[in-house]
Amino acid sequence: MMDYPLLMRTLLLRAARYFPKKEILSIFPDEIFRYTYGDYFKRTCQLANALKSLGIKKGDRVASIALNNHRHLELYFGVPCMGAVLHTANFRLPPQHLVYILNHAEDKVLFIDEDLLIIADMIKDQLKTVKHFVVLSQSGKLPNTTLSPVYLYDDWISQFSDEYDFPEDLDEKDPAMMCYTSATTGDPKGVVYTHRSIVLHSYAGAVTFGTFESDCALHIVPMFHANAWGMPFISVGMGIKQILPGRETLNMEKICRVIADEKVTVTCGVPTIWMMLYDYLEKGGWHDFSTLRVIASGGSACPLSLMRGLNEKYNFPIRQAYGGTETSPLATAALEKSYMTNLSPDQLYSVRNSAGLPALGVDMKVMNTVTGREVKNDGTEMGEIYLKGPWIADAYYKDPERSRQSFVDGWFHTGDMGTLDEEGYLRIVDRTKDLVKSGGEWISSVDLENMIMAHPKVLEAAIIGVPDPKWQEVPFGCIVVQQGETLTAAELQEFLKDKVKASYWIPKQYAFISALPKTSVMKFDKKGLRQMYANGQLK
């Protein structure tokens, strides 16, 4: 067989050759921008020529601080296909972390959205390697900025040829993209994706969710968050119509309008987004989801009550998937098996609300680190989830110390605890560090949150373990009540009584707060909550 490398080039050229008429849309606050893959390819070629003119060469890192829009999508292919590496920087990180990752990656060029320019202005003096700034602008005007030298993206690339001979002689293991994941302690950790890992992850994603050329993909996941979960890559490779909602991502009215108008079939996102959507729908928000086929929820556990509410009341076909920045991210997906058609709704939702089965190509084991053996498929024995596969990272970028902790004997140790049921479905019990150990017994904060969020008056709930003189640690509930409702600790305790596995699961202490802090990728920020508790801010 030919020694033919798996390169992102193959995805790009397929779109350009066979699907030049298919559309890509950017949603801006007061316009919808549309163009075709034909146009897209030409601008991607111009971008590659422009980068070459700056002296950017194979392996050089180039950063983006950008929203989800078509220019960012041009970077997604233009940068890696010409041989460089696109570092999609998470602009929601604290400034000192943003400075750290741009310096750590040694980015030479920084592409930045006009809406986010203030961030670059703020940190520019601390950037050690960035030599050029390029502003991604829809307004077409260069805003006031102290950045220098600075180019206006559209004007800049338009000076270059719209033909580019994307090299075929890259190694499939050459780096293509990178992003950083925030760590519990210390600086963010970098993960580098290769051409090979991206192509294989694209195949696996398409096979898992059955994506097809006729699909229409809406990218709600930020493009800095594990490559928008890889959806842009497979979309380009299959000529799938793409919609990039930019600043409108959290505008549920607009999102619902776009889903209906553009006949969106697939999307994905974190549960926080689905909570916002559910809230919008429960208030009577307009929607038409008749074209939606599959919605992947990931990043953190999707509360069962939310999943059922969206599925049953609004025909919003949400499915859970599991993975992280280190896993490209698709590791497992919760799709029921074809012979499960006679399950009761409760059993069916138990499957759908699991983390699922490994995607084709991923090897998984769940290790009871006490016994040193894999857990039994009994749905109760708990162990740490280990993953292996061609799109799973084997190190953090230039970080041997923390790499050694997470990548051991060829396995990625996820730091997540899980169980396996007899059908092989994985269920995430908790992040290792979020488990509450009370009187020597484990309490899953995820399970407990799930139960509490099923209460009709609860909007959001997070459980943290707090010190206790008698039980070492006890669960503490941080509760956001639905607007206009009131709720007491006693009511919640009564509600939980016949739901928990044992009475010591029921939190005795609660803080009723107006909103939960979120991480930069919209997960509940438990580190933040623990800090607030330590500071006496949660009462």
Next chain:
Amino acid sequence: MMDYPLLMRTLLLRAARYFPKKEILSIFPDEIFRYTYGDYFKRTCQLANALKSLGIKKGDRVASIALNNHRHLELYFGVPCMGAVLHTANFRLPPQHLVYILNHAEDKVLFIDEDLLIIADMIKDQLKTVKHFVVLSQSGKLPNTTLSPVYLYDDWISQFSDEYDFPEDLDEKDPAMMCYTSATTGDPKGVVYTHRSIVLHSYAGAVTFGTFESDCALHIVPMFHANAWGMPFISVGMGIKQILPGRETLNMEKICRVIADEKVTVTCGVPTIWMMLYDYLEKGGWHDFSTLRVIASGGSACPLSLMRGLNEKYNFPIRQAYGGTETSPLATAALEKSYMTNLSPDQLYSVRNSAGLPALGVDMKVMNTVTGREVKNDGTEMGEIYLKGPWIADAYYKDPERSRQSFVDGWFHTGDMGTLDEEGYLRIVDRTKDLVKSGGEWISSVDLENMIMAHPKVLEAAIIGVPDPKWQEVPFGCIVVQQGETLTAAELQEFLKDKVKASYWIPKQYAFISALPKTSVMKFDKKGLRQMYANGQLK
């Protein structure tokens, strides 16, 4: 990213771990055998242990002369996953070719179906490397045979452990499977598939046809014919229910019964099979195709009239694909684009009857070898089809001379002539050697056969070029008339008058014969027809 090899092991273990309850069926003349992937995996382990006991080691070749059944499917994974190479021998080859390929591949063990034992008995004295014979038997009895040493498959493997630690440390470019393709002249040519090529082809096949765990696959293509077009691999990897029809493959009544009873959703085959099916249906044969989702037709051109008849009259959703033994085989597939919904039926069938677009991962160009440039996307300029990709062969096994002719500068020169239309769809004009050159103008035998087979009285038609003193070469029609019908040359010429591109396309000479000779993979045997013509047998 991890340096994790793409191995068939990954497909096998996924089925064993997550789909042990799913079924595999073998259809025998008087019974349907059923077992599960759980059983399948255990026997595959036993087989691997049994092979090891014979001293079979990494890289050794092991041959099968077998029909489509579950034992053959055990060989499909047991042999390559333990490190050896399964050579699926085409038992329809003439004996001297069969001897050649078994000796050329240096097969050490020969697995042979009890139904085909006579073949092994016939050739055994000429086999230079085979040391062991294993009989795949459903009857459970060792038939009379002169083979020695000979084992009864089920008894033999049952002596071994049903656990096997399939090695993870193979190289993904290690050979896994091989088969030979008959050449126009000379000995058959061997193609070796690697673990990598098989895994990637599996992904691409699933992505192209949207196969899913809920599918049910019926393997009509012989398992010696380019690995049954790869369907068994992706079926195992996704836990898809599989049906292996063995000797009943050509029994259309049985096939239709199985499709309905087992709720078959996907299958594939050569046009000759679909002609037999159409004939059965036209005679009022019972059928229920309501579960069928996608049927791939390949190997040779599917007449448009046949495709439309099956689709429109019987709701048999046939789609054309293109490839060969050298291409694993999927190279292109003719699926319409989502925006083609407003095409007229004629336009739509023109797309579906094309060879289609390259599968995700295949690179294609159509070279006008006269101008030395790629053809224009105008649907008329003709060129030779070149292919490149990770599941395209780069050589024939131990055959440098013929490898040099077909594999040039990194491209596989298919020997097929084609055109590209403005949407990028490939249409096969002809095999280079089947094109008729009449008075300096090319005539496509494929197009002409298509036109003739649309005549209601014609069952099969093949066109060959025959010498002519005035025009150098003229088309000659070999016609099989539908049972009970009569047809004259004059009628055909009248029928073709307003269909052909120019009057010189209309054949002046015809032979009306009772059946067309077929190749070992059921294509019309034009080499045979040319020989018959030369011998004066066609009049």
